[in-house]
Amino acid sequence: MADMRVNLAGVELKNPVTVASGTFGFGREYSEFFDISKLGGISVKGLTPLPRQGNPAPRIAETPMGMLNSVGLQNPGVDAFIAHELPWLKAQGTVIIANISGSTPEEYGEMCEKLSAAGVDMIEVNISCPNVKAGGLAYGTRPELAAEVTTVAKAHAAVPVMVKLSPNVTDITEITKAVEGAGADAISLINTLRGMVIDVKTRRPILKMNTGGLSGPAVLPIAVRMVWEVHNAVKLPILGMGGVSSGSDAAQLMLAGAAAVAVGAATFADPMAPIRVLEELGELCDSQGLSSVTQLTGAVQPW
Ligand SMILES: Cc1cc2nc3c(=O)[nH]c(=O)nc-3n(C[C@H](O)[C@H](O)[C@H](O)COP(=O)(O)O)c2cc1C
Numbered sequence: 001m002a003d004m005r006v007n008l009a010g011v012e013l014k015n016p017v018t019v020a021s022g023t024f025g026f027g028r029e030y031s032e033f034f035d036i037s038k039l040g041g042i043s044v045k046g047l048t049p050l051p052r053q054g055n056p057a058p059r060i061a062e063t064p065m066g067m068l069n070s071v072g073l074q075n076p077g078v079d080a081f082i083a084h085e086l087p088w089l090k091a092q093g094t095v096i097i098a099n100i101s102g103s104t105p106e107e108y109g110e111m112c113e114k115l116s117a118a119g120v121d122m123i124e125v126n127i128s129c130p131n132v133k134a135g136g137l138a139y140g141t142r143p144e145l146a147a148e149v150t151t152v153a154k155a156h157a158a159v160p161v162m163v164k165l166s167p168n169v170t171d172i173t174e175i176t177k178a179v180e181g182a183g184a185d186a187i188s189l190i191n192t193l194r195g196m197v198i199d200v201k202t203r204r205p206i207l208k209m210n211t212g213g214l215s216g217p218a219v220l221p222i223a224v225r226m227v228w229e230v231h232n233a234v235k236l237p238i239l240g241m242g243g244v245s246s247g248s249d250a251a252q253l254m255l256a257g258a259a260a261v262a263v264g265a266a267t268f269a270d271p272m273a274p275i276r277v278l279e280e281l282g283e284l285c286d287s288q289g290l291s292s293v294t295q296l297t298g299a300v301q302p303w
Pocket of ligand 1: 020021022023045046047069071073099126129164190191192214215216217219241242243244262263264265266
């Protein structure tokens with residue numbers, strides 16, 4: 001049996017399969033389906049300094065091989081998370097990654113300080129949400145702003161900082177290098193791609209926000225390509241995500257350069273998806289005679 005342990009920026013994961021922010025809530029609902037301690041880690045729903053209602057409905061639309069969402073960071077706020085969700089999560093026996101979004105660099109700093117003190121294992125700095133007006137994507141598409149947020153987050157965090165990048169850019173390596181230069185410990189990608197679906201009868205967009213973020217199997221090849229580009233551009237460890245719904249999808253992201261992966265939209269169709277992905281990935285490693293799953297990372301042999 002292959003050793004499934006991986007290391008992400010100094011944080012030991014029991015296996016490389018985590019769950020993506022915003023698709024697993026704070027874990028409680030899924031703990032009714034499976035033992036969530038089996039996961040390599042949980043990235044929680046994006047947190048903001050104050051509670052947010054999110055965007056008006058409809059905010060989910062089905063697409064061919066995927067989905068569009070404009071949830072808009074609905075969450076109870078960082079303080080309520082620390083008081084009511086984190087104690088339970090910390091008792092689950094898996095790595096807890098706090099995903100944060102702010103409207104200013106200072107808001108990111110403030111949340112990093114609170115969450116580090118509260119004992120999360122890692123902080124995922126979301127500079128790539130396409131569904132909010134302030135902050136979010138504005139930081140993730142401009143290298144100098146991405147670097148500024150990273151610098152402030154690092155100055156206030158006592159745990160590793162992973163920066164979550166947007167695929168909605170022309171050159172992903174430009175942003176990645178800026179974030180590496182500002183001291184990030186790891187990179188996660190991809191967040192959702194901006195998209196739009198129109199009801200041809202009413203001639204109105206399905207989503208109340210008009211546009212939203214595309215995720216699911218349709219985006220896997222884009223995620224694989226971007227992880228590969230980032231892996232070739234910087235030395236930072238990568239948490240790869242985007243369209244993973246099988247062990248071989250996860251293996252593709254790892255071969256492209258990811259140290260670990262996250263399962264997102266696939267859990268909406270099948271709540272057991274993360275566990276199935278983990279089992280299939282283990283079988284794939286065994287069938288290829290690998291002693292460690294880490295042997296997959298970056299092992300693609302480009303033409
Ligand atoms: C409904 C929904 C909510 C999401 N919320 C967040 C969020 O709060 N923070 C974040 O960084 N990413 C969020 N994401 C993006 C996912 O974490 C992930 O990066 C993206 O969906 C690609 O993975 P997938 O194709 O496996 O879903 C959300 C995605 C979906 C579908």
